[in-house]
Amino acid sequence: EAETKRSYSEKDQDYLWHGMKPYQANGTPLIAESGKGSWFTDTAGKRYFDGVSGLWCLNLGHGQEEIIEAAANQMKSLAYFPLSFGHKPAIDLAEKLSELLGGGYRSFFANGGSDANETAFKIARQHHKQSGNPEKTKIISRYRAYHGNSLGALAATAQANRKIKYDVNVPGFVHIPPPYAYRSSFGSYEEDDLRAAEYLEQTILWEGAETVAAFIMEPIISGGGVIHPQSDIYYKKVREICTRYNVLLILDEVVSGFGRTGKVFGYMHGDGFFPDIITLAKGLTAGYLPLGATCVHESIYQSFKTNGTTNHFRHISTYGGHPASCAVALKTIEIIERDQLVNRVARLEQTILRKLHALTSYSFVGDVRGIGFLYGIELVKDKQTKEPLSDETIKTIVAACQKKGLIIGKNGDTVPSGGNVLIIAPPLTSTEDDLTFLVKTLNEVFSETDKEASS
Numbered sequence: 001e002a003e004t005k006r007s008y009s010e011k012d013q014d015y016l017w018h019g020m021k022p023y024q025a026n027g028t029p030l031i032a033e034s035g036k037g038s039w040f041t042d043t044a045g046k047r048y049f050d051g052v053s054g055l056w057c058l059n060l061g062h063g064q065e066e067i068i069e070a071a072a073n074q075m076k077s078l079a080y081f082p083l084s085f086g087h088k089p090a091i092d093l094a095e096k097l098s099e100l101l102g103g104g105y106r107s108f109f110a111n112g113g114s115d116a117n118e119t120a121f122k123i124a125r126q127h128h129k130q131s132g133n134p135e136k137t138k139i140i141s142r143y144r145a146y147h148g149n150s151l152g153a154l155a156a157t158a159q160a161n162r163k164i165k166y167d168v169n170v171p172g173f174v175h176i177p178p179p180y181a182y183r184s185s186f187g188s189y190e191e192d193d194l195r196a197a198e199y200l201e202q203t204i205l206w207e208g209a210e211t212v213a214a215f216i217m218e219p220i221i222s223g224g225g226v227i228h229p230q231s232d233i234y235y236k237k238v239r240e241i242c243t244r245y246n247v248l249l250i251l252d253e254v255v256s257g258f259g260r261t262g263k264v265f266g267y268m269h270g271d272g273f274f275p276d277i278i279t280l281a282k283g284l285t286a287g288y289l290p291l292g293a294t295c296v297h298e299s300i301y302q303s304f305k306t307n308g309t310t311n312h313f314r315h316i317s318t319y320g321g322h323p324a325s326c327a328v329a330l331k332t333i334e335i336i337e338r339d340q341l342v343n344r345v346a347r348l349e350q351t352i353l354r355k356l357h358a359l360t361s362y363s364f365v366g367d368v369r370g371i372g373f374l375y376g377i378e379l380v381k382d383k384q385t386k387e388p389l390s391d392e393t394i395k396t397i398v399a400a401c402q403k404k405g406l407i408i409g410k411n412g413d414t415v416p417s418g419g420n421v422l423i424i425a426p427p428l429t430s431t432e433d434d435l436t437f438l439v440k441t442l443n444e445v446f447s448e449t450d451k452e453a454s455s
């Protein structure tokens with residue numbers, strides 16, 4: 001043959017526009033070809049353990065035959081139908097989600113997390129307008145949160161480097177600090193949760209409670225560096241404050257939902273904590289097909305029904321609630337329940353966390369935190385000053401793990417505004433051997449890094 005076949009890595013360089021850079025930590029793109037369980041194989045035949053479940057979505061790993069069949073069967077019987085009408089899998093899924101949320105919730109389906117959040121913001125604003133509070137339009141969110149890539153969701157996202165080039169001048173978005181004991185904005189570890197919650201109340205009052213529509217938060221900040229409160233006092237206070245000022249509480253459980261944190265939903269870590277609106281995606285379908293959901297407390301839905309038809313929610317998404325995606329979500333939830341995966345995560349959490357905590361013996365590991373199967377390892381140059389480790393060294397660590405067949409994440413923002421946290425979120429179905437490999441490889445790479453630093 002005169003024409004030589006071009007490799008995928010060559011074609012990739014010419015045609016594909018990649019999102020994010022960290023996954024190409026060692027310069028050449030990693031091109032996956034197949035997967036089995038928590039492992040995938042690249043085009044060169046090298047195997048990797050996926051320590052971040054894709055983008056913390058592939059919660060049941062590759063090769064779940066029942067999910068694949070559910071998608072195929074649905075496509076055979078009804079390939080597509082819009083949700084301006086209805087179809088069985090969407091109705092069944094909405095019913096199942098309401099059951100998981102304790103009853104009384106209604107679902108609007110989207111394509112993924114970003115538009116589930118956009119949907120939530122529009123519902124919150126229209127709800128207040130229809131309830132006689134037309135000025136309640138502002139959305140409060142937290143620094144370090146990630147809520148999506150579209151302009152509204154990005155306006156709620158409060159990570160400077162993700163926004164800086166895009167002129168995100170969407171009015172009406174206000175940010176407050178999250179509780180973040182390791183780098184407390186508020187004082188001691190003990191006081192951090194309480195003060196962070198009080199800051200929400202102060203902000204609502206300073207902005208004018210009559211202008212605030214909603215507060216959106218991830219129960220556990222994930223992409224922003226796995227940041228969570230120390231106790232459930234934060235959740236309790238946030239719920240009280242939102243109720244007191246008629247501010248809708250939107251919980252972004254795009255990552256924390258469906259067992260990732262050792263509970264069905266992350267909000268279940270807070271006693272008496274519950275959402276007015278909850279947004280779901282990713283683990284909802286275990287990453288097999290795109291789907292997002294905005295589940296709304298029935299009392300909010302009812303405000304759309306008063307005054308006849310003029311109060312319709314004017315919002316539609318062609319593929320939101322696609323029949324095959326809904327069928328996949330139903331099967332995913334069935335597997336999670338049948339195989340008791342949430343309990344499994346909760347049971348294994350302490351063992352893994354203990355092993356990960358031991359990593360703080362390395363000179364550059366400042367903090368190890370997490371919950372369920374979601375962990376953050378914060379890397380610093382100096383444990384006293386907590387100055388972040390350089391981007392260059394962090395990228396070297398991520399690349400060294402990749403070389404040894406372990407994929408880990410790193411939070412998006414670059415140092416110094418927060419890119420110094422390694423993120424680990426293995427599939428919930430990972431075997432104990434898989435998890436041993438994860439910890440062993442981190443130890444190998446960290447000890448090499450320590451040696452290099454001291455030489």
Ligand code: PLP
Binds near residue numbers: 218
């Ligand atoms: N919310 C959170 C907490 C996320 O982590 C993400 C994605 O990483 C999103 C929303 C946006 O989801 P999507 O990428 O499906 O639009």
